[in-house]
Amino acid sequence: MLLFFDVKPIAVKAYGGRRFSSAKRLVLERYQKTRGFFYLFALYDATSGRVHWRYYHGKSSYYVCLFMQVVRRRYPSQTVWVVLDQDAAHPRKSHETRRRMRELKLHWISLPKTSPDDNAVETIFSDIQLMILDNSDDPDERATRKRISRHLSRRNRRQDRFIEIPYRRDSHKG
Numbered sequence: 235m236l237l238f239f240d241v242k243p244i245a246v247k248a249y250g251g252r253r254f255s256s257a258k259r260l261v262l263e264r265y266q267k268t269r270g271f272f273y274l275f276a277l278y279d280a281t282s283g284r285v286h287w288r289y290y291h292g293k294s295s296y297y298v299c300l301f302m303q304v305v306r307r308r309y310p311s312q313t314v315w316v317v318l319d320q321d322a323a324h325p326r327k328s329h330e331t332r333r334r335m336r337e338l339k340l341h342w343i344s345l346p347k348t349s350p351d352d353n354a355v356e357t358i359f360s361d362i363q364l365m366i367l368d369n370s371d372d373p374d375e376r377a378t379r380k381r382i383s384r385h386l387s388r389r390n391r392r393q394d395r396f397i398e399i400p401y402r403r404d405s406h407k408g
Contacts, residue, residue, distance in 0.1 A: 235279065235281060235309055235312045235313065235314045235315065236279075236280040236281065236315050236317065237277050237278065237279055237280065237305065237314060237315065237316050237317065238277070238278040238280065238316075238317045238318075238353050238354040238355045239275075239276070239277050239278075239301075239305075239316050239317065239318045239353075239355065240276060240318065240319060240353055240355040240356065240359070241273050241274065241275050241276075241293045241298075241321065241323075242273065242274045242276070242359045242362070243271070243272075243273055243274075243293070244271070244272055244273065244274055244367065244375075244378065244382075245268050245270075245271050246268065246269040246270040246271065246370070246372055246374065246375045246377075246378045247267070247268055247269060269372070269373065269374055269375065270374050270375025270376075270378065271291075271375070272289050272290065272291055272375050272379070273289065273290050273291070273292065273293045273297070274287060274289060274359075274362070274382065275287060275288045275289070275290060275293075275297070275298075275301045276355045276358055276359070277301075277305060277316075277355070278354045278355050278358060278397065280354065280397075280399060283395040283396040283397070284390045284395065285355075285358055285386050285389060285390060285395075286304075286305075286308060287382075287383070287386055288300075288301055288304060289379055293321070293323055294323050295323045295328040295330040295331045296330075297323070298323045298324065298328070298331050299330065299331055299334040299335075302316075302331070302334060302335055302338055302340060303334075303338065305338075305340065306338040306339075306340060313341070314339075314340050314341065315341045315342070315343060316335075316340055316341070316342045316343070317342070317343045317345065317353065318342060318343075318344060318345065318353070319344070319345050319350060319353055320344055320345070320346075320347055324342075324344070325342050325344075326342075326344040354397045354399055357397050358386075358389075358397075361385075361389075362382055362385065362386075365385060366378070366381050366382055366385055
């Protein structure tokens with residue numbers, strides 16, 4: 235199994251970031267009050283094209299280890315390779331995450347520092363940013379989580395859910 239993993243911080247704000255407002259005085263993004271903050275942990279399965287996700291309130295090694303336990307439960311007997319960037323909480327830099335992934339018998343591949351676009355999850359995050367977050371005016375983080383979950387669930391059911399990965403032949407075909 236080849237899985238791509240990454241974490242996205244999500245701040246719940248009025249106007250999401252680019253939405254036009256009917257307010258008399260426009261509130262710029264940096265001056266908006268945050269209505270909630272959480273992290274979206276996402277995993278893209280290159281074989282099936284499906285996305286698996288969880289929400290946590292941090293992105294430290296502790297939360298990465300929790301998510302990796304979920305990964306192992308989802309793929310109990312397969313040999314799993316996880317592709318990830320060089321974030322501080324990932325196994326390349328964190329002893330705790332490295333130890334836990336070895337215990338779970340998960341293998342990892344760290345992408346080079348200057349190549350975030352090689353991670354297929356970034357495509358999913360861009361889609362979420364464009365379709366959900368940029369046009370949101372959610373009252374709280376619970377509403378934003380529901381909208382993101384609904385969007386990802388619908389994406390998993392589509393026939394065109396595969397992301398083309400340039401260095402894998404026929405990666406976009408089912």
